[in-house]
Amino acid sequence: MTRTLEAAMNTAIAAASGYADVWLLSLTSSGGTTLITTAPQNVKWGADTYTAVGGAISFEPPQETSDSAAQALRMTLSGVTQTIIADLLTNHMRGYSCTLYFGQIDPGTGAVVVDPMEVFTGLLNDRWEIQESRDETARGTVTVSTTAVSQIARYLFPRGVRSNVASHNDMLARAGLAVGDTFFSRVPSLVGKNVLWGKTVTKTGATGGGAGTGDSTESGDPTTQFFD
Structure with missing residues (x-):
């Protein structure tokens, strides 16, 4: 995908000091939009506030390929707050959009340099995997991870209906019917x-x-x- 750096971003990246890297992640779900950041504190960009995860976010480098449908993003959140974990595990996320931005912030003010660069946008394609580390001599940690795929990837596979709310309503939308049915939310x-x-x-x-x-x-x- 084509990416363009704004003039202010170019200046911040080229500066020897005074700025710090930051990642901004937007995850939509059945419960709304979750905005999180790798910054040490909450930061505001435009009208949105991104919540500091309280831990670390790591990403596998997005695949650079001429085949847009082959692009995917593996992300891992470790040591994150219980509030964010609850959002990720409670809401339906598979099939919803995910966007990752790379930006610069002023450590002194916490201001985000306008505008961060969109690194990846796609759909959450997998469940959240949870790994717990328990050690009697140290604090336990929780790591959650998932994978997002390109928007184009959805057109490469048969459009079956899975037993979840997002897939069911997507089928209704394709058929020109009213969406909003929550039948599959009762299956568990x-x-x-x-x-x-x-x-x-x-x-x-x-x-x-x-x-x-x-x-x-x-x-x-x-x-x-x-x-x-």
């Missing part, structure tokens, strides 16, 4: 439960007998009743 609560789809009952009917034969009964055909 059904795990391990017995779901009654129907049961068979037998009807027994009485028939009158002739003189001297007495009364008799005969079974009717089994009838299947279905329940919602």
Whole structure:
């Protein structure tokens, strides 16, 4: 992808001192947009405030290739705050957009040099993987990681429907139907439960007998009743 450095960014990068590198990450999800930064404190860029993760963010170098669909970004967050971890693990993120920016900040004021450079933009394509390190002699740490792929990658594969809210609503949008259905958000609560789809009952009917034969009964055909 083509990237352009603004004049102020060129000046900051060329300066021997007075500026520091910063990464800004925007993650959208079913719960809104999560904005985080590698800066030691929260920073503001435009109308948005990026939250310091309280730990480290590392990225594998975005793949530079003429095939835009082959581009992907592997990201890892370690030692991050519980609030951010809760956002990442609670909300639906697969299929939502992800944008990574590289910028410069003034360490004295925390101001972000206008404008940071967009390094990668794409879709979150994988679940968040969690690794916990527990040591009785040291503080435990939590590391979460995932992968994002190019926007173009979505067109390379059959558009099946997965059992998640984002995929279901994407299918509805392609069909020109109203989106907003949350059916699949209820699926996890059904795990391990017995779901009654129907049961068979037998009807027994009485028939009158002739003189001297007495009364008799005969079974009717089994009838299947279905329940919602």
